[in-house]
Every structure is written in structure tokens, then in C-alpha cells.
Amino acid sequence: MTGEDRVRDWIDGWAVSRGAAPPLVEPWGYTIYVGQAEQVGRHVLGAANDDVREDDVRKVAGAVTGRGTHLKVFADRARVVPWLGAGWEPYGADDFLMTVGLAPAPAPEVPAGYRLHTWARGGVARVLLTDSDGTFAARGQVAPVGACATVDQIETSPDHRRKGLGSVVMRTLQAAAYAQGAVRGVLSCTPEGRLLYASLGWEIVAPLTNAKYVG
The missing domain is CATH 3.40.630.30 (Gcn5-related N-acetyltransferase (GNAT))
Structure with a gap:
């Protein structure tokens, strides 16, 4: 199975684990409404590694106007951060998606x-x-x-x-x-x-x- 399959596995289980809304399928990935003041919802890019496209990241990041939206991208931080634009604050460092x-x-x-x-x-x-x-x-x-x-x-x-x-x-x-x-x-x-x-x-x-x- 592909990295994209593992991303879908992760968000399906994460939404159940946290009691969040079921993931909404988007052209570029998924939106999950969490319902917290500091995390109203999160956008998750569906691709992983080299399949993550700059245009998709810029499109998703550029469309967000409300505070409290999080973005998850399964690609190297050095690649992704320059694509985010103004108003976005990266957090964590060198995190990973893993499977067994x-x-x-x-x-x-x-x-x-x-x-x-x-x-x-x-x-x-x-x-x-x-x-x-x-x-x-x-x-x-x-x-x-x-x-x-x-x-x-x-x-x-x-x-x-x-x-x-x-x-x-x-x-x-x-x-x-x-x-x-x-x-x-x-x-x-x-x-x-x-x-x-x-x-x-x-x-x-x-x-x-x-x-x-x-x-």
C-alpha cells in the first residue's frame, strides 16, 4: 500500500480517537472539524513524500482566513514551510508518520x-x-x-x-x-x-x- 493509503488510515482512526467529525474528502486531501477554540479544524494533505505538490499546499494554506485551523502535510519541513505564506506558524519538529x-x-x-x-x-x-x-x-x-x-x-x-x-x-x-x-x-x-x-x-x-x- 502507498503512503496515501497510510495517511487515510491515520486520519480515520484519529477522528475516532479524538471524537472529531468524520473526515471530509477534498480534491487535495481531507478536512476534519475538531471543534476546539485552538483547533477548530485541520486540513490534511492526502499525498506523502515526493507526491506532495507545492500547488496543493499553497492552495490550501492560502484559502484559510480564520484562526485555529491546523495543517498537516506528510513531507519534509524544509520543503513545506516556504509554501505556507503569511499567517502560518509551524510547530513541532521532525515529526513522522509510522506504521507496523x-x-x-x-x-x-x-x-x-x-x-x-x-x-x-x-x-x-x-x-x-x-x-x-x-x-x-x-x-x-x-x-x-x-x-x-x-x-x-x-x-x-x-x-x-x-x-x-x-x-x-x-x-x-x-x-x-x-x-x-x-x-x-x-x-x-x-x-x-x-x-x-x-x-x-x-x-x-x-x-x-x-x-x-x-x-
Whole structure:
């Protein structure tokens, strides 16, 4: 499958994970209404890597006039940013779209001193790790949509990093997605997250450039 297929997988699952409106198909990609003051909606270019066209990025960016619209382009930041024009503020740095094949796996071992909590609601499976006092340690969620599942909101408290908690969260989410019929996963991540996901077999599909319109 192509990078464009992985982009569609990601936005379908992301919309479910965040409770956003279903993606609207555009000639250049997709629009998703999020409904937040700082993120009214987001435009996502459907192409990836060398298939991203400058004309499409300039057209989408140039048509935005209201604050709170975000733009996601799966291409190198150095290429994309000069195409955005006035009013756009890039954020994040060297983010990525990644994917992995899902397969049956034994439940991960939870490190001593931590408790694993799992639940599902509205098609989204969630994982929470707390320490022995009940304090937040790590979390994540996954939204399976058909054969693909979007992993989202992965977070580890700074006080609990480098203890293998991120791996426990990811393996638990991947198992939950597979149990619901998903055979592959997708996610977007920061450079720091990429190291964890690569260690678990995830592969890069494309770089991700993020920007928001500030007017």
C-alpha cells in the first residue's frame, strides 16, 4: 500500500480517537472539524513524500482566513514551510508518520510498583499505568477502524521515564487493536517517540510538517 493509503488510515482512526467529525474528502486531501477554540479544524494533505505538490499546499494554506485551523502535510519541513505564506506558524519538529504490522503477542510484563488499567468506550481502547500510590505514570489509546488502528495520545510522566512503561502501553494497545480485527497500526510521533516505536518494529512512512493559522 502507498503512503496515501497510510495517511487515510491515520486520519480515520484519529477522528475516532479524538471524537472529531468524520473526515471530509477534498480534491487535495481531507478536512476534519475538531471543534476546539485552538483547533477548530485541520486540513490534511492526502499525498506523502515526493507526491506532495507545492500547488496543493499553497492552495490550501492560502484559502484559510480564520484562526485555529491546523495543517498537516506528510513531507519534509524544509520543503513545506516556504509554501505556507503569511499567517502560518509551524510547530513541532521532525515529526513522522509510522506504521507496523500487528500480530498476536503475549501480554507485556508490568514493571514492579506499577498497575495497569485498561478499558474501552466508543470504539477506543485505552491504557493507563499508575504507580503504587495511584499517581499517573503513562497512558495511551488506540482506535481500530476496519483493518487499521490509529495509536494516539501516548504519554509518559517525566518522573516515570526510562522504566519500560511506554513499551508496556504500546504492546497492550497493539494487542487490543489486533483483538478487534486490525492487522496494521499507524501513528504520528515526535523524534523522541520515534525511538520507542522503532524499537517495537514500527517503520517510517513519511515526515510530518505541522502548522497552525494564527492570522
